[in-house]
Amino acid sequence: MKIYFAAAISAGRQYAPIYREIVSELKHNGHTVLTEHVAHPEVVNIEKEIADQEIYQRDIQLLLESDLVLAEVSHPSTGVGYEIAYALLNHKPVICTHLKGLKMSKMITGNIEPLISIHSYESTIELLENLPGWINRL
Numbered sequence: 827m828k829i830y831f832a833a834a835i836s837a838g839r840q841y842a843p844i845y846r847e848i849v850s851e852l853k854h855n856g857h858t859v860l861t862e863h864v865a866h867p868e869v870v871n872i873e874k875e876i877a878d879q880e881i882y883q884r885d886i887q888l889l890l891e892s893d894l895v896l897a898e899v900s901h902p903s904t905g906v907g908y909e910i911a912y913a914l915l916n917h918k919p920v921i922c923t924h925l926k927g928l929k930m931s932k933m934i935t936g937n938i939e940p941l942i943s944i945h946s947y948e949s950t951i952e953l954l955e956n957l958p959g960w961i962n963r964l
Contacts, residue, residue, distance in 0.1 A: 830892035831861045834903035841900050844950055851954045860888040894919045914939055919964045
């Protein structure tokens, strides 16, 4: 399955180790992660060298090629919110994950669109154990 992984890039890099674990697990399970760069430790510096329009066009194209969007939303991100909305408008299933106990945007938690599912987790181990089941339910 082709998965578009969305997570905070400009801010929220304290969650980057979780992002790397997610991407690694997805690949280990045979999925193609179209946005593997999101988990790269130097993504902020790498993307400084790319024009804004180029990033936008690349990411929209990858999102449209994907079978689903997996968004780690523990850190608020305008870009990730945009990607989630764009995916839903284009009839792509979206899985949102976040650390349990964090205050989440009600635009995410209150969304009753049938193509979106929201899952909280207490540890990276719990997240990685449950991820295949969440994907297979789609």
